[in-house]
Amino acid sequence: TTRNIVRLHSWSGIPREVRPITWRLLSGYLPANKERRELVLKRKREEYFRFIEQYYHSRTDEHYKDTYRQIHIDIPRTNPLIPLFQQPAVQEIFERILFIWAIRHPASGYVQGINDLVTPFFVVFLSEFVTEDMENFDVAALPLETQRNIEADSFWCMSKLLDGIQDNYTFAQPGIQNKVKALEELVSRIDEDIHNHFKRYEVEYLQFAFRWMNNLLMRELPLRCTIRLWDTYQAEAEGFSRFHLYVCAAFLIKWRKEILSMVDFQGLLMLLQNLPTIHWGNEEVGLLLAEAYRLKYMFADAPSHYKR
Structure with a gap:
């Protein structure tokens, strides 16, 4: 069609x-x-x-x-x-x-x-x-x-x-709570180092990822990048809900080096709430989407041996 x-x-x-x-x-x-x-x-x-x-x-x-x-x-x-x-x-x-x-x-x-x-x-x-x-x-x-x-x-x-994504915005925002939990679960499977690093410094996923789900990463990216991201979200089945989760995971892992170099709660949270994307353009978004697609293939649509 x-x-x-x-x-x-x-x-x-x-x-x-x-x-x-x-x-x-x-x-x-x-x-x-x-x-x-x-x-x-x-x-x-x-x-x-x-x-x-x-x-x-x-x-x-x-x-x-x-x-x-x-x-x-x-x-x-x-x-x-x-x-x-x-x-x-x-x-x-x-x-x-x-x-x-x-x-x-x-x-x-x-x-x-x-x-x-x-x-x-x-x-x-x-x-x-x-x-x-x-x-x-x-x-x-x-x-x-x-x-x-x-x-x-x-x-x-x-x-x-x-x-x-209506359940993101109903009372107590259950949709967002669930998506943040799903992100935590996904990251624990994709990158144990980041996951354990957060545990060690008592960083809760809700403290940074609530906004990622609530505002669809709009507060983290320049507007031109959001528009490019939405080209794909609208083309992908359940782009704004299911695929967004993989984009968030890819986005988090993108900052792996910076995250692991922070060795206190305050520094980690400051970093996660102000990620340096101001100069991002189509190229960075394209790479992010490709990585998200790869993660989705491995962990969602996956042959079962990928899932541990």
Whole structure:
């Protein structure tokens, strides 16, 4: 099928100019059937703005005002170093997207961390209209219609992503607790030295990996790297849940030398919470994904003799 062919080609990274349409296809937002695309987009964008008309005024109601307050506090903290995200027009877009998502998903509601997940979609859909210096681009200068389309598409694609990892954000975040446990179990099998080193200095996986699961490594990597990572996540079955686990394991082992050279709790935690990826680009992400794929093959899809 069209979607499978697109998946195959997307795994190793999508060229910038076709990324917006490819992401819409991969997330299942856009139908594979070309004839239906225009119609579906029009319908879904209208549906989103109907939600806004229906619900957005209720953000000040007693029942929702805490949710709205939390969103309002979190949004300026989303990518604080990129001017694009400090613009009032952009912050309002994010507030609407997150508020509508929260009230349509009462089982989880809004949880800190979800705010980060809008960003890659927003940037990719904006990239259709802006070619250079996106980080400083004035979104309010775009036609209103274009702004609205970017907003609606970001909402729907983020919703599709969250459908697959909903238990990460329900009460007590059981999905994340389980994934951190799974990471610990995996690392103990892949690299006993790191695992024992953590034990020895009483570092708990939750202390650093909670954020890796909650924010899908977005806080650990530059935004351009997250976008490249998501090309693969959307192409891989259960990319944001199961495959992400192997990426986290590969990411941890990447810093093996640095980790093993730290011989106190404080130093280890400081390192793990500030890993030096600021200069990372496509090449580093490509290597990380290849290693994650290898680990997944060995430990998940594995011939049983690999599993001890």
